[in-house]
Amino acid sequence: MPVRIGIPRYLSYFSFYPLWKTFFEELGADVITSPPTNQQILNAGVAEAVNDACIPIKLYHGHIMEIKDQVDMLFVPRLVKLRKLGTETFCPKFLALPDLLRATIKNLPELLDTRVDLTKGRFELFHIARDIGERFGASLTTITRAYYLACRALRRYNRLLRNGMLANDALEYMETGCKKSQQVDRDALSIAVIGYPYLVYDPYANMDIVKKLNESGARVHTVEMLTPRQLLREAKKMPKQMFWYYSNRAMHGAYHYLGRKRVDGIIHISAFICGPDAMLGRFMEIEAKEWGHMPFMTLSIDEETGSGGVDTRLEAFVDMLKRRGGQK
């Protein structure tokens, strides 16, 4: 029987899932993902996780609870660094994630907590792949092939995102080949929705903001729709890089949209008690003001946020943008 490997549908899932899935499947494992975030997952997460944690960490616990009993092994990589940019790492909560899970969740299956630090050398990702592959007893040829296909899948996924697809649509497209165009046409209102992928792309977590914006006639732009080059170009504008991968990406993305004036407004989706966001959010707010008074709104998400409040605020924001647009 093939090894069943579980991948929680949360956190870095939205950035790397095609890579992992392809790789593990090529190695001959069964990949099992948790269902999209739902109330049960939220409840389980809130019950299990340390109660002062941010909502994404709680949700991640919830996803783990959902699949831990159906798999032989859980893939919870310890993401440390992906690139050399200042002293950037991931948010400390990512860094300690496997340790936290081991301490809080009982009866965990084996954790595959591969440490990922890609700044160690040019072929680091391959080394990691080889280490994992060897644990599965795969031959070097199989591993190389799996690695190659996995990277290709990730490239394809990123290309889809860059062409304006949202993460879930892109994943579905890759899986089933059916294209669902959620986004409305181009001459509508444009709004940049900035935040960490696990907040922007998880409709349950963000109370379907993206869809709601679409329905009210706005086209949504995200950080993932920009190329790494476009993002890095903006890095210079910061007095000092932040220390967190996703926060830097978000800030660079914000600068991009601010600088080009291609959007009518910016919405920052932020998690309750998120440490990095306390810095990022205020930073963006100040910059939005300085760069020509771009309308800016923060939506803070926690376990009790009712969608009612969010709806009214979104509506007001969109109405305001429409009025502004009309005046031009």
Add this chain to the structure above:
Amino acid sequence: MKLTFPHMGYSYVAFKMLIEDLGYEVVVPPEPSKRTMDLGVRYSPEFSCIPFKVLLGTFLETIEMGAEVGISSGGVGPCRAGYYSIMQQKIINELGHDFKILSFEPPQSNYLDFIKKLWMIKPKRMSWRTFIQLIKKGYKKLEITDEIEFLMYRYMPYEINKGDTAKAFKTALDMLDEAQTVDDIEDARWEGIKVLAKVPQDRSQTPLKIGIIGEIYVVLEHAVNFCIQKNLGEMGVYTDRSIWLTSYAEKNVFVEGREGERDVFQMAHPYLNEMIGGHGINSIGEIVIYAKDGYDGVIQLAPFSCIPEIMAKGIVPRVSREEGIPVMTVFIDEQTAAAGLVTRLEAFIDLLKRRREQNADKRQLA
């Protein structure tokens, strides 16, 4: 140029002297108060941590007092502390104040920048030699401040008349504050130690021993942690805290087998395998060490929303269970009330006492 600096425990004694020695006017930051907190909370991002808020509040207060430049520390992450000065500068500018934060990045990360900042601080006519001597003198004073504070907590649980040790400490600190030359400082040290040692003590009891761990700022700043160590001391508890500003403690206190930081990391190893910034990994390692040293319990102090300490707190129950030492976590934010904290402390102490008795019974039985 009027300089100011962050308030952190009693360290102001040393920083004040250093800045005056360098020939600047110094604005000594007031001890963080309700007002500091209010100012900080009003202008800080909602979920920034308490050190950020208090520090911003302090800067705003010192600006009112005429300060023009604030010295602060930078950092390389992964925690927020390294980004404080950038954010605070932005916020202060937005409020329209003409105030510059000079943040010293650790020299390892940016050597040139470090030298440049030193250059800005060093008065033009002073030789580098004098400059370095002055810094050394300042550091010495800082070490002695740590030392007498350490002694205060050591004697406190034994004092016969409540409050004597605190008073003696105040006297010692004042003497140290006045000492200006290297010799004076050395004298003040001996005098201070003598004053503290003279406090009448009753050594017949063995007090409970509690270790204090957590995030550096809330551990060091008694104005923010409600003088937790003093409070415990006056309840008759022996406390030891893991963090001091100078390496005084590492050099002198832990002779009984704590070899610098390395050891803490090794101790933390089974529970936490990654540096997570702040004092996250230290907190875990130190619990293990306190458990091994036979302490009765540990109190973890953490700012609300503090990233590393939240992670540590999540891991603490496992450490506590496996090492067999009770740990209480206290989160501190602008709404924490002193009264509530005292109740919790009392409950914790009761628990530890009961545990001690039970263990003693067990030993007798065996």
